[in-house]
Amino acid sequence: MVAQVLNRDLANLVEAAIVNTNGLATAGGAGNNVARTGLTIDRNAYGVALGAMVAIAYTAVLGATNTLTIRQCQVEHSPDGSAWSVLRTFPDPGVVATGPAGGGTVNSAVLIQLDLKSANRYVRFDYTPQLSAASVDTCNSMPVAILHGHDRYPPPSSAV
Numbered sequence: 001m002v003a004q005v006l007n008r009d010l011a012n013l014v015e016a017a018i019v020n021t022n023g024l025a026t027a028g029g030a031g032n033n034v035a036r037t038g039l040t041i042d043r044n045a046y047g048v049a050l051g052a053m054v055a056i057a058y059t060a061v062l063g064a065t066n067t068l069t070i071r072q073c074q075v076e077h078s079p080d081g082s083a084w085s086v087l088r089t090f091p092d093p094g095v096v097a098t099g100p101a102g103g104g105t106v107n108s109a110v111l112i113q114l115d116l117k118s119a120n121r122y123v124r125f126d127y128t129p130q131l132s133a134a135s136v137d138t139c140n141s142m143p144v145a146i147l148h149g150h151d152r153y154p155p156p157s158s159a160v
Helices: none
Strands: 015-017 021-027 049-061 067-078 087-091 095-098 104-115 123-131 138-148
Touching: 021 123, 049 067, 049 095, 049 123, 067 104, 095 104, 104 123, 123 138
Parallel strands: none
Antiparallel strands: 015 138, 021 138, 049 104, 049 138, 067 087, 067 095, 067 123
16 A cells, blocks of 8 residues: 655645535424525636535424435536536435434534536535424524545635
């Protein structure tokens, strides 16, 4: 096995991008079981990333045994940022959170690996959160992508 020694730290080899807006959903109400279309990501601004790990981080307030399901995950691409087509759909992650005994808050993240080698210049990530109950359960989700595998080093991160 050959080891590659990198002269750059991890922060210079990956870039983070918010891929969807803050997703609020209320069981039986606003945002529940509604497809969330992602924000446009210009791959050229990230050194033409060839892959990404999307983390759909969430906080869900669930009644006992009530669930949060993530479904209809897909990545779309476009040559011009306006005409979109589906690059790939993913198997549904399914139920990702179940309310504890007596109800309570569940915090976690769902990870989805994206292969962007054949993607056009612009990409976006879509998903649908679904709460099982028709009551006061809520979910707040925020997907973030860690872009990696650049065909050239990405621009320096704005983080300090």
